[in-house]
Amino acid sequence: MTGFTLDARNLICPLPVVRTQEKVEQLDSGDELEVFCTDPAALHDIPAWCRIHGHQVVETSERRGDIVVRLRVHKLD
Amino acid sequence: MTTQRKAVALISGGLDSMLAAKIILNQGIHVEGVNIFTGFCVAGHTHAIRARDRNKSMRNHALWVADQLGIKLHIIDVIEEYKQVLLNPKHGYGANLNPCLDCKGFMVRKAREWMDQHRFDFIITGEVVGQRPKSQLKHKLPIIARESEAFDRLLRPLSAQVLEPTLPERAGWVDREKLGRITGRSRKAQMAMADRFGFSGYSQPAGGCCFLTDSNYSAKLRDLWRMRGERRYEFDDIMLLKVGRHLRPRPNFKLIVARDAGENRFLHGFSKRFTHLYTDSHPGPLALIDGHASRDELELAARITARFGQGRAASQVRVKVTQRDGHQQVLSVTPLSQDQIPKEWYV
Ligand code: SF4
Numbered sequence: 001m002t003g004f005t006l007d008a009r010n011l012i013c014p015l016p017v018v019r020t021q022e023k024v025e026q027l028d029s030g031d032e033l034e035v036f037c038t039d040p041a042a043l044h045d046i047p048a049w050c051r052i053h054g055h056q057v058v059e060t061s062e063r064r065g066d067i068v069v070r071l072r073v074h075k076l077d
Numbered sequence: 078m079t080t081q082r083k084a085v086a087l088i089s090g091g092l093d094s095m096l097a098a099k100i101i102l103n104q105g106i107h108v109e110g111v112n113i114f115t116g117f118c119v120a121g122h123t124h125a126i127r128a129r130d131r132n133k134s135m136r137n138h139a140l141w142v143a144d145q146l147g148i149k150l151h152i153i154d155v156i157e158e159y160k161q162v163l164l165n166p167k168h169g170y171g172a173n174l175n176p177c178l179d180c181k182g183f184m185v186r187k188a189r190e191w192m193d194q195h196r197f198d199f200i201i202t203g204e205v206v207g208q209r210p211k212s213q214l215k216h217k218l219p220i221i222a223r224e225s226e227a228f229d230r231l232l233r234p235l236s237a238q239v240l241e242p243t244l245p246e247r248a249g250w251v252d253r254e255k256l257g258r259i260t261g262r263s264r265k266a267q268m269a270m271a272d273r274f275g276f277s278g279y280s281q282p283a284g285g286c287c288f289l290t291d292s293n294y295s296a297k298l299r300d301l302w303r304m305r306g307e308r309r310y311e312f313d314d315i316m317l318l319k320v321g322r323h324l325r326p327r328p329n330f331k332l333i334v335a336r337d338a339g340e341n342r343f344l345h346g347f348s349k350r351f352t353h354l355y356t357d358s359h360p361g362p363l364a365l366i367d368g369h370a371s372r373d374e375l376e377l378a379a380r381i382t383a384r385f386g387q388g389r390a391a392s393q394v395r396v397k398v399t400q401r402d403g404h405q406q407v408l409s410v411t412p413l414s415q416d417q418i419p420k421e422w423y424v
Contacts, residue, residue: 010346012316014114014137018154038346041137048140052149 002028006035009066013041017049020071024055029075032058037067046071082250083107083197084232087188088150089286090118090138092279093203093235096257096270098146100234101201104251108201110150111191112139113184115159116315117287138280145276153187156312163289164308168220173295175287177209178217185225192230199230199245205267206236206260215240235259235267288319297323300424304328304368313347317367320344323424324381330368331424332378334385350401354382357407358395361386376408383412 006023008016016037023033035046046069047057056072086098088110102108143150162183166176181204188200206215218240222231229244237246237256246253259266264281271279288294297318302308304325320340321333335341341363344353351365352375364382366375379396388394389412399405 012343014112014118014140014152015154017137017140018114018152021152044136045140048136048144049150052140052143052147 001030001032004031004033006033008035008042009038011037012039013045016042017045020046020049024053024071024073027073029073031073033071033073035069035071036063037069038065040067042067042069081107082199082245083109083195084199084201084245085188085192085195085197086110086148087184087200087202088112088139088142089203090142090280091203091286092267092271092276092281093205093208095142095146095203095276095279096267096274097201097203097234098142098148099274099276100256101232101251102146102148104255106251108146108148109195109197110139110143110146110148111188112150112152113187114152114154114156115162115180115287116156116312117159117163117289119287142279151191153191155183155187159183160310171210171290173290173292174298175289175295178220182221182224185221185227185231189225189227189230192227198250199232199243200227201232201234203235204233206233206239208260208262232256288315294318297424300325300331304331313350317344317347317365321362322385324418324422325424326377326381326422327370327374330366330370330374330378332364332366332381334364334382335362348399352398352400354379354396354398356383356386356388356394357397358393359383359386359388359391361388361394376410379408379410380413381418383410384414384418386412388412 004027006019008019016035016039020035027033043060050057050071054074056074058070058072061068084101084106086094086108088094098108098110140150162179163176166179168178171177185200192200204213207213222228232243232245233240235257236259237253238258239260242253245251301314317333320343321335323331323333325331333344335344344363344365347365351367354364355361362385366378370378375398379398382396383394392411393409394412396408396410397405398408
């Protein structure tokens with residue numbers, strides 16, 4: 001497992017999801033990604049995106065005013 | 078063994094594309110969605126920015142739809158490419174700056190490219206014959222199929238039975254008899270179908286799928302082009318047009334004044350790129366200056382900014398002005414009264 005971060009601050013919906021989507025494409029199953037956002041909509045949208053693509057949201061939290069979504073990548077192939 | 082056929086659905090987040098995808102899913106087709114993000118999409122943005130909208134659902138509608146249907150959704154960012162569609166639409170604009178026919182052709186083209194790349198078989202959309210004045214007239218639909226180069230791999234499940242059979246129907250991948258024959262502007266048939274499928278909580282935007290159908294938004298975009306002397310925009314421009322009061326007291330500059338704490342926060346993210354003002358002696362909004370204001374004009378801008386703060390009734394308000402280079406000054410001004418702000422200043 002390798003840990004990655006993504007800065008999606010100051011982007012508003014749906015761009016945090018678009019950036020997450022692009023980043024996850026480059027990762028492997030089991031990798032973890034922390035996405036830092038400022039738009040609270042990310043709290044709904046990134047988990048929804050994970051659900052439909054089969055990735056797992058490990059934790060959502062708030063750190064120094066940023067919203068942080070930690071997810072684990074699951075890929076079938 | 079029969080081949081599992083695959084369809085890519087254009088998902089806008091509204092009810093019609095949700096129904097179209099469901100009809101095809103029910104026929105045993107593998108469906109995945111694409112959502113085309115032009116930068117003008119309504120979903121989410123205003124909610125994300127404005128404090129008073131916070132309590133409303135902030136979800137992205139297209140993702141919500143995909144989640145409900147249990148299909149994958151791929152969001153395609155076309156902000157750059159879309160400029161050509163909006164700036165030079167071959168088929169012109171609708172009532173406002175909405176280039177719907179070109180836009181539809183473009184979106185279906187994007188879906189067609191995605192289909193080719195991912196070896197899918199056909200494309201579905203939620204279009205309904207006769208629903209919208211310009212882009213969904215029966216004789217306009219073939220233009221979309223042709224210009225997107227989707228040709229007869231483009232199926233409109235809601236209206237299919239009143240249209241020429243497409244490849245998926247002719248080849249027997251889907252059963253034409255089970256497709257819809259909805260036409261016209263009434264939403265009744267769609268609502269009834271939604272009930273049958275057990276859908277609730279879907280969004281029904283009144284105007285359309287994007288800000289370009291909005292007359293206020295279009296007026297602001299036209300003003301931006303006129304004042305810059307050229308038709309051009311960057312992503313930040315079109316985001317800022319969604320936020321705040323826009324006042325143009327002089328041709329050479331415009332003020333963008335936040336309306337609440339949410340907008341204050343949002344505009345703050347842009348403050349390094351603009352000369353900006355806020356009231357120092359009283360709580361009040363952040364205002365950005367788009368364009369160039371002279372010394373005297375800065376004072377006018379400060380008086381306008383003060384007008385929208387809590388010191389509007391005070392005789393003197395201190396307004397802090399920060400230039401783009403970081404240089405700061407404090408102006409003591411008398412706020413303008415409401416009738417000192419002519420209506421024409423509002424963009
Ligand atoms: S309303 Fe906007 S997004 Fe929808 S077709 Fe027209 S221009 Fe395109």
